Amino acid sequence: MKRLAPLTLALSLAYSAAQAGTFSSYDDASLQVGQQLMQSNGLLLRNGDDVWKRIREGYQLTEVDSELVRRHERMYSAKPEYLKRTLTRGQRYLFHIMNEVERRGMPTEIALLPLVESAFNPTAVSGAKAAGLWQFMPATGRHYGLEQTFWYDGRRDVLGATNAALDYLENLYAMFGDWNLALASYNWGEGNVSRALERNRAKGLPETFEAIRMPNETRNYVPKLLAVRNILAEPERFGLKLDKFDNRPYFVAVSTGKHMDIDVAAKLAGMSLDEFKALNPAFNRPIYAHKPGRQLLVPASKAELFEKNLAEYREPLLSWQVYTAQSGDNIDELAQRHGMSVERLRNVNGLASNSLAPGQPLLLAALSSQTASP
Structure with missing residues (x-):
C-alpha cells in the first residue's frame, strides 16, 4: 500500500486546554506506527x-x-x-496476533487466548469491568499503558491491547518460569498465584499449577485453552470443519492527521459501520479523535480506496463539537440548542442521568456555523 501523505487538519476546534491535549494535530508518529504494522504483517514468520x-x-x-x-x-x-463462528470472528485479528506471538517466541496457544477471554469480541465487558479482546481490568490496563479516557479506551484497541497482553504474559512467565502458572496469573493475578505457591512451599507440597489451590474459574481457565488447542490440532476428530485461513494480513493501519466522524471514516473505506467498529472498537464516542501515534485499522483490501476517497472528500469530516459544561447548564436546553434529543445527547456521552457537573466534557452536534469545511 502507498504511504498516506501528511494532510492538513480539516477543522479547528475551540477546546479547553485539557481537551486540546486529547485532540492533537497531525504527527509523523502515526505514520510510523502504520508502517511498522505493515512491515510486521508482510513478514510471514512461518512457512x-x-x-x-x-x-x-x-x-x-x-x-x-x-x-x-x-x-x-x-x-x-x-x-x-x-466454535466455528467464534474462530471466524477471530480471523480479523489472528494473523496480527500470531505475528506478534511468534515474533516474541511465545507458545502459539497464546494467540487463542482471546477465544477463552472474550470469544474474540473486542467490545466484550465482564461483570468485573474487564474489557476488550484480552479482558484487561482498568488498573492493569493503565499499568500497561492502555489509555482510558472520555474519548478512548485502549483496552479495546486491537493493536495496543494485544501488545500490552503479550507484555504482561511475558512478565508473568519471567516471574514464574512456567506458562501454565503465567496463564493462571493472568486470570487470577500474580499476587494470588505467588501466595498459593508460598503456601505449598511452606507445606512441602509441589509448586505446580495442578498442585496449588485456586478458584474454579482459574482452575478451568488453562484447560479451556488447552481444549481449544487440541480441537484445532485435530478439528475433524471433534466434528469441526475449518476452511483454509489465508496467511496474509486482514487489516493495515492508516493515519490521516484528521479528526473525523466514525461513520464518515467507514464510508470512506467502503465498509459497514459495524465492520469498521469491529476493527476500531476503542473509540467511546462517534468520532476518531486523532493524536500522535494513533491510527485507524481498515481491511488491507480497502486501504487504497480509503486513501483515494479521503483525498477527494469535500464534505465536513466532523459533525460534532466539544463543549465543557458550565455551572447552571441544563441538558434539555443544550439538546434543543444543538438539534438533538435528550436521549441522543445522553447516549452519545454515556450519561446515566440528566445531571451535568461543571467542567464535564460533552460531545454535541455541531451548529452549522461552527462546522468548518476542509
Whole structure:
C-alpha cells in the first residue's frame, strides 16, 4: 500500500486546554506506527499459507488437569457451529496476533487466548469491568499503558491491547518460569498465584499449577485453552470443519492527521459501520479523535480506496463539537440548542442521568456555523 501523505487538519476546534491535549494535530508518529504494522504483517514468520497450520506448528504448552481438558473438549465440540463462528470472528485479528506471538517466541496457544477471554469480541465487558479482546481490568490496563479516557479506551484497541497482553504474559512467565502458572496469573493475578505457591512451599507440597489451590474459574481457565488447542490440532476428530485461513494480513493501519466522524471514516473505506467498529472498537464516542501515534485499522483490501476517497472528500469530516459544561447548564436546553434529543445527547456521552457537573466534557452536534469545511 502507498504511504498516506501528511494532510492538513480539516477543522479547528475551540477546546479547553485539557481537551486540546486529547485532540492533537497531525504527527509523523502515526505514520510510523502504520508502517511498522505493515512491515510486521508482510513478514510471514512461518512457512505455509494457512494460519491454522502456523498455530499448530508452534504449540508449546504442556497439558495439565487432563480430566478438565477432556470436559472442555466435549463442551466445545458439542457446539461446533458456535466454535466455528467464534474462530471466524477471530480471523480479523489472528494473523496480527500470531505475528506478534511468534515474533516474541511465545507458545502459539497464546494467540487463542482471546477465544477463552472474550470469544474474540473486542467490545466484550465482564461483570468485573474487564474489557476488550484480552479482558484487561482498568488498573492493569493503565499499568500497561492502555489509555482510558472520555474519548478512548485502549483496552479495546486491537493493536495496543494485544501488545500490552503479550507484555504482561511475558512478565508473568519471567516471574514464574512456567506458562501454565503465567496463564493462571493472568486470570487470577500474580499476587494470588505467588501466595498459593508460598503456601505449598511452606507445606512441602509441589509448586505446580495442578498442585496449588485456586478458584474454579482459574482452575478451568488453562484447560479451556488447552481444549481449544487440541480441537484445532485435530478439528475433524471433534466434528469441526475449518476452511483454509489465508496467511496474509486482514487489516493495515492508516493515519490521516484528521479528526473525523466514525461513520464518515467507514464510508470512506467502503465498509459497514459495524465492520469498521469491529476493527476500531476503542473509540467511546462517534468520532476518531486523532493524536500522535494513533491510527485507524481498515481491511488491507480497502486501504487504497480509503486513501483515494479521503483525498477527494469535500464534505465536513466532523459533525460534532466539544463543549465543557458550565455551572447552571441544563441538558434539555443544550439538546434543543444543538438539534438533538435528550436521549441522543445522553447516549452519545454515556450519561446515566440528566445531571451535568461543571467542567464535564460533552460531545454535541455541531451548529452549522461552527462546522468548518476542509
